[in-house]
Amino acid sequence: xxxxxxxxxxxxxxxxxxxxxxxxxxxxxxxxxxxxxxxxxxxxxxxxxxxxxxxxxxxxxxxxxxxxxxxxxxxxxxxxxxxxxxxxxxxxxxxxxxxxxxxxxxxxxxxxxxxxxxxxxxxxxxxxxxxxxxxxxxxxxxxxxxxxxxxxxxxxxxxxxxxxxxxxxxxxxxxxxxxxxxxxxxxxxxxxxxxxxxxxxxxxxxxxxxxxxxxxxxxxxxxxxxxxxxxxxxxxxxxxxxxxxxxxxxxxxxxxxxxxxxxxxxxxxxxxxxxxxxxxxxxxxxxxxxxxxxxxxxxxxxxxxxxxxxxxxxxxxxxxxxxxxxxxx
Ligand code: NCD
Numbered sequence: 001x002x003x004x005x006x007x008x009x010x011x012x013x014x015x016x017x018x019x020x021x022x023x024x025x026x027x028x029x030x031x032x033x034x035x036x037x038x039x040x041x042x043x044x045x046x047x048x049x050x051x052x053x054x055x056x057x058x059x060x061x062x063x064x065x066x067x068x069x070x071x072x073x074x075x076x077x078x079x080x081x082x083x084x085x086x087x088x089x090x091x092x093x094x095x096x097x098x099x100x101x102x103x104x105x106x107x108x109x110x111x112x113x114x115x116x117x118x119x120x121x122x123x124x125x126x127x128x129x130x131x132x133x134x135x136x137x138x139x140x141x142x143x144x145x146x147x148x149x150x151x152x153x154x155x156x157x158x159x160x161x162x163x164x165x166x167x168x169x170x171x172x173x174x175x176x177x178x179x180x181x182x183x184x185x186x187x188x189x190x191x192x193x194x195x196x197x198x199x200x201x202x203x204x205x206x207x208x209x210x211x212x213x214x215x216x217x218x219x220x221x222x223x224x225x226x227x228x229x230x231x232x233x234x235x236x237x238x239x240x241x242x243x244x245x246x247x248x249x250x251x252x253x254x255x256x257x258x259x260x261x262x263x264x265x266x267x268x269x270x271x272x273x274x275x276x277x278x279x280x281x282x283x284x285x286x287x288x289x290x291x292x293x294x295x296x297x298x299x300x301x302x303x304x305x306x307x308x309x310x311x312x313x314x315x316x317x318x319x320x321x322x323x324x325x326x327x328x329x
Pocket of ligand 1: 075076147153156186187239240280281282
């Protein structure tokens with residue numbers, strides 16, 4: 001996250017000033033790291049209004065949003081597209097599998113090409129940690145990180161926080177157990193930062209092979225066994241095994257993994273009776289979560305997470321384009 005506005009020749013001053021003034025003095029949303037609790041709360045408050053039905057008055061009419069996804073996505077890409085359209089933006093998706101990236105063009109050349117078409121906001125997902133930040137330094141518009149490698153996925157953490165607040169009334173003091181492949185998960189990293197910043201009691205539950213080396217510095221409680229980590233939990237957040245980021249075997253077999261770390265009704269008996277079950281998707285049923293738990297009508301918030309994703313992304317698009325809104329009418 002960078003507080004400085006970048007000077008770029010040939011662009012009107014309005015394009016490079018902080019979009020929402022003091023409340024959110026950033027050009028981009030690249031991660032949760034570096035955000036103050038009040039800045040996170042500001043985004044959540046806007047998202048709450050959209051989740052409550054605020055329409056947004058076509059605030060982004062006349063603005064161009066490009067979604068640039070170098071990695072697969074269903075929920076994130078679709079919800080950014082729907083969010084942009086609900087706010088009246090012209091939304092364009094670059095299908096990277098059929099673009100010149102396949103002809104060997106670097107992401108920076110692709111970014112510069114898109115930049116020359118003067119988008120107002122770029123939403124980028126990339127397989128390498130740090131790639132979205134580097135790209136943001138090369139373009140003249142706002143950039144939102146839709147996931148960079150195993151580094152950060154800020155809008156996912158924001159929608160998870162919104163889901164907990166809407167269901168439980170607050171985040172502060174809630175015991176949140178994040179379980180599974182913490183090591184390779186950008187969702188886990190962003191959530192640890194955001195939930196801790198807003199006063200939740202964050203636990204991670206994973207086999208030692210799936211815990212990052214620097215876990216002791218993340219300010220969380222660490223558990224190797226589900227029955228210990230889930231005890232009295234208010235929220236249980238399951239993560240997928242990120243096989244695409246693993247080099248070598250991190251678990252003996254998925255069957256054994258499910259036995260010890262898969263979320264089942266039996267393992268949940270030690271949590272609070274009204275525990276909230278969450279998963280960012282895509283789910284691997286029978287690996288990290290049992291079907292009966294995922295589909296538990298009372299306790300599962302998995303579909304609400306998806307719905308709240310649209311509200312959070314509307315808030316982020318709105319906040320980062322404040323200085324441009326109305327200028328094209
Ligand atoms: C996550 C991601 O891409 O990091 N999915 C998502 O955005 N909803 C989690 C995952 O892929 O397991």
